[in-house]
Amino acid sequence: MEILSHRIDRLAESETLQMAKLSRELRSKGFDIIDLSLGEPDFQTPKHICEAAKQAIDDGFTKYPPVAGFLDLRQAIADKFKRENNLEFNSEQIIVSTGAKQSIANVMMVLLDPGDEVVLPSPYWVSYREIIKLGEGSMAAISSSVDNNFKITAEELEEAITPRTKIFCFSSPCNPTGTVYSQSELEAFAEVLARHPGVFIISDEIYEHISFLGKHESIAQFESLKGRVIVVNGCSKAYAMTGWRVGYIGAPLWIAKACDKMQGQITSGTCSISQRAALTAITSDQSETVKMRNEFQRRRDLVLRMLKDIPGIKANYPEGAFYVFPDVSSLFGKTDGQQIIMNADDLCNYLIYHAHVTLVTGRAFGDENCIRISYAASQERLTEALNRLKEAVAKLH
Template identity: 35%
Template structure:
């Protein structure tokens, strides 16, 4: 069967490949430590689980509007005003089957063939693929340790063209954990307003900040708010990755288009999950503080251990739950040719699964998730260090 050109152009996920290999080794009885996870290792809070149970028992299992329950939109509306100081009307909010679905509908709604979307490197793996699926062209802007993985307006000017439609901004960042300051956001906002470029503001990690504060670029003034589409959801903040509830907030005409698109594809997000998300936003928020505290404690413990590995360079992240070390020198010390080879051999010989930076556009880095228990993390770092030192001795 001949497949469409659009799916043939997709880049396979090396994250999934690493995960599949790790699972294969685990199934064979190997003690693999996985640091590739992109989800919190906490269960969903009990009050949220109970809200879903009660909804099902009450018969709340039928269709809802394609753009989400009005009551959930109200909860999101209140959350945005409470946390970001932003006011959106209900027709400026769309609930989706996860933040990824919201992003997909967004790109399908704003892009025509050949439209360009600026994507800073490193990037979350699905950004360029979703742009390509919508007929758009990803245009990459390189960032590195010298700019703390944050894009500058000089770099943006260098890739701006008549075809530029949007820029993606992810803060806190996956995979780097970088957070844009208010001043840095203001510079990007001024640039976007000047050039009338849509800002796709992915804020899915907003509650996981350990140094500094999260600021939504949309909160920097009415002009930039009009150009910004906020993408967020409950997956990371409330450890609800499998519940598949995300949202978009922005221009009402765009939100209507995204909702109309959903009505012909997924219909509504899962109904019990929407009721659970209402409790997530309206209920007790103690869990957010507790999870944040745990992740910060892990980071403060693991980061110094990581820095003891020969050749490692790593900016201490300020948010999310990833470490993103540069291993170029480490790879050289090990006598290997690339970080991809480093990752492959690390899994095969030391049974530690990490993600190669090539997945995110920066081939000299690797990504380690600390969304796992501290004992496992400590053992994983010990194995990585031993792996490097043994190869240095050869």
């Protein structure tokens, strides 16, 4: 008899990974599938970072590393916060984890008690929702739509906060929408949050280096929030290092210490070799990151240009990350003569079988009217994918 815990039973399977699995299955049957479902840069990790990892093996970095990360890496991250974001953290306030995902899970687990609320702008990254469940907290989503480029306002944030709110968590640049909050918009959030001193802020800045607006802005810059912001970041997106699993936080010391304790009982320190590679990634020349960012911007422009030509798809204007999150609700109720498209799930299914393009339903991110298109693919493949989408959508009437 299978009796899983209540905890795991409540957890949803990742829709992104489900779509990737379906892509693999169809590919193994010989179909030319273009997978635009994944949140992963398609570039290889820059060579000098790989070399640093090889050197680390030769230098004997093969033992258990410190749970919170090697001290020189933690110091390099503290220096990065000062240099790039003008934020003051000392090395004790930095905890290196097995990916930003673990960093976020650590923080939620150490702050949430059953019934505590986490306020999230919606659409949101899927894992926030599931991690909140694991922490036995409850989620309060603030919805937004394509018409305001998926931005919530300070007034909406104020309205969502209740005496039970413990955390406000958001990503900018955002997955799945690519939305980037400006400094003045963040300042307006900070003014609201200053009136609610019991609320902690998880600022997920994993897409910091894939922003097309120039200087990245962090909500941690505002004096009124001092001691309450946990900045989450990592190497996955900036350095195409998704497989290396290195994330980190800069946090108030007591939260950093609690996260150290938490991961000390679950994973211990992040892979020693990955940590040495991360040290090189963070401290070396950043030109590879800039090149990747520029290529993402060209792809964003290409995808937006081609989406304009597809009737029924209303695209937002992403200013960062590598996703477009168009509203496709005007296609609902249409049919290709065989199947009626009732919702975004149906459309994604239709597109994988009829266009051989894999996308993710917006439902996974809290918005049933949308689909997520990842443009982490070459311009050639994106052009082919968008042409196929146009053709498949044209068959719907």
